[in-house]
Amino acid sequence: MRDGKPVPITTSAISRRRMTSEELTIWRALLDTTDELRRILGAQLLQESSLSPADYQVLLALREAVGKRLRSSELAANIDWERSRLSHHLGRMERRGLIRRDDCVTDSRGAEVSLTADGAQAFRHATAPHMRAIKKHFADALTPEQFNLLGDIMQTLQSHLHPDVMTPRAGGGRA
């Protein structure tokens, strides 16, 4: 997949010019705004369901996994986390009874992570309010055009970050 193409096109001009202050301002606006949205939605999620955004991401990945169980490293890959981060977090979630870790049958080094009943229920109860919150604070703010434009812009940034990837799906997480 690396050759055969006359290539280069694409957005990655080198451009020796300096950044304008408008660009910098917009960069700051992007950081600040997404940060604030994260905080608001994270706080509300925690408030209403006692789940952190990280918890939610883990539970979501497990829920969507075939068989509702995943090897630890697959899970890490799915949500794009470092393994040690996941290990720490699974420890905490296990203590809270949200997930379980069993020894893997086919590879004694491995661990299989699965939802507990409590974890599944917590996730179910968290989902609807969380979606509503995203809608309220994000989706309801923008026009359909703005959505499309924002989607394109994210797509552009992604292909700039990962020039060679074929289908630059937004990032790690789905949903």
Next chain:
Amino acid sequence: MRDGKPVPITTSAISRRRMTSEELTIWRALLDTTDELRRILGAQLLQESSLSPADYQVLLALREAVGKRLRSSELAANIDWERSRLSHHLGRMERRGLIRRDDCVTDSRGAEVSLTADGAQAFRHATAPHMRAIKKHFADALTPEQFNLLGDIMQTLQSHLHPDVMTPRAGGGRA
């Protein structure tokens, strides 16, 4: 794609409709992409200057302050941090010799934060590479139109989050 409807304008429609999966996808793309940009730029900043993004923000605010010194709570307000977060962080930065805290003359409860020579120098050395990195990974990716559109979208989101504010400057920090 979604048209045919006269559509009520105004950003704060209540709209009983559910979020579409496209909207959710774009939300995830926004989160993932900004997260990745943060990580990349943060890692590079740390690599090249031994400053975390948080350090940088603090040093920037101090550099831009008149008199190069700020009361702790003013600093917190400028960069939109909780005071306790700032206090912890200033403790760490003080240990590393980047900033100094002196008792305030006019109010014995207060502390005045100022840059040390080391802190000022660290900031100076960090700035240019950091700007270059932002340009490379962000600014160089987008067309002028996309910048304007993105700016508008952030503006829209901000006014949706803070309906009454007059001049919805992107957020806390400048840059």
Next chain:
DNA sequence: GCCGCATGATTGACACGTCAATCACCAGTG
């Protein structure tokens, strides 16, 4: 079978952030 090394996963040390509690001091009131 044993060696070497890669791999799955965990651990420990430490930086960072949040929340609630605390401490010291200011200012207004009687």
Next chain:
DNA sequence: CACTGGTGATTGACGTGTCAATCATGCGGC
């Protein structure tokens, strides 16, 4: 002046994230 309430700032406990080190197991070559 003593009381009291509010404010500036710090602290401690704890959850979270990163990095480097570790441990155990799998696996290919000899």
